[in-house]
Amino acid sequence: MRPAFYDRPVVEVARELIGCVVSRDGCAGVIVESEAYHHSEPACHAFVGLTERTRVLFGPPGRAYVYRSYGIHACLNAVCEPPGVGAAVLIRALEPVEGVDLMRARRGLERVQDLCSGPGKLTQALGIWLEDNGCDLAAGPIVIERKPRRWRAPQVAASKRVGITKATELEWRFCAVGSRCLSRPAFSRA
């Protein structure tokens, strides 16, 4: 989508990204899990302010923020809200729809539900790495597009974010109810 889609409150964008499609170089998947992060709360990388690492987070909406996690993995975010506001949606899980065999080769696994069911897994499956940091999500190489018809109105559950130690009370995680490709089961409903 165009930058205007992302130029809104990050929690709103996180919810609406459920059902949208992420693609890169022939591999694609439907977003089934997302989380919102905002510079006003300490779980967000942008909480520390503008640094070299957070430059993209504070930049224009509609760009990819890709960072290294635990020294090993890459995680993909969509930057939201106007320039000067550090906010992004972490893409946590996809349901594979295209390029499944290439994803299997990259992951070294067979089962479709194991290919993209986690933030580090989906970047490996799609070939996303740190070089993609800052790329325009409308122009690529990583592209996010509107929902396919069958995903028009997925039932979405809200719950607490996963894997963080600060601001754990916020229910800023969103899941497509019933998907078998979530990183963890969805709990509460919204």
Added chain:
DNA sequence: CATGGGATTGACT
């Protein structure tokens, strides 16, 4: 300049 800690995953007890 040294150090600690991750928005995780997969292998192992």
Added chain:
DNA sequence: GTCAATCCCATGC
């Protein structure tokens, strides 16, 4: 259930 891998960044001395 526990735990190591691995490295960049932010913090503190």
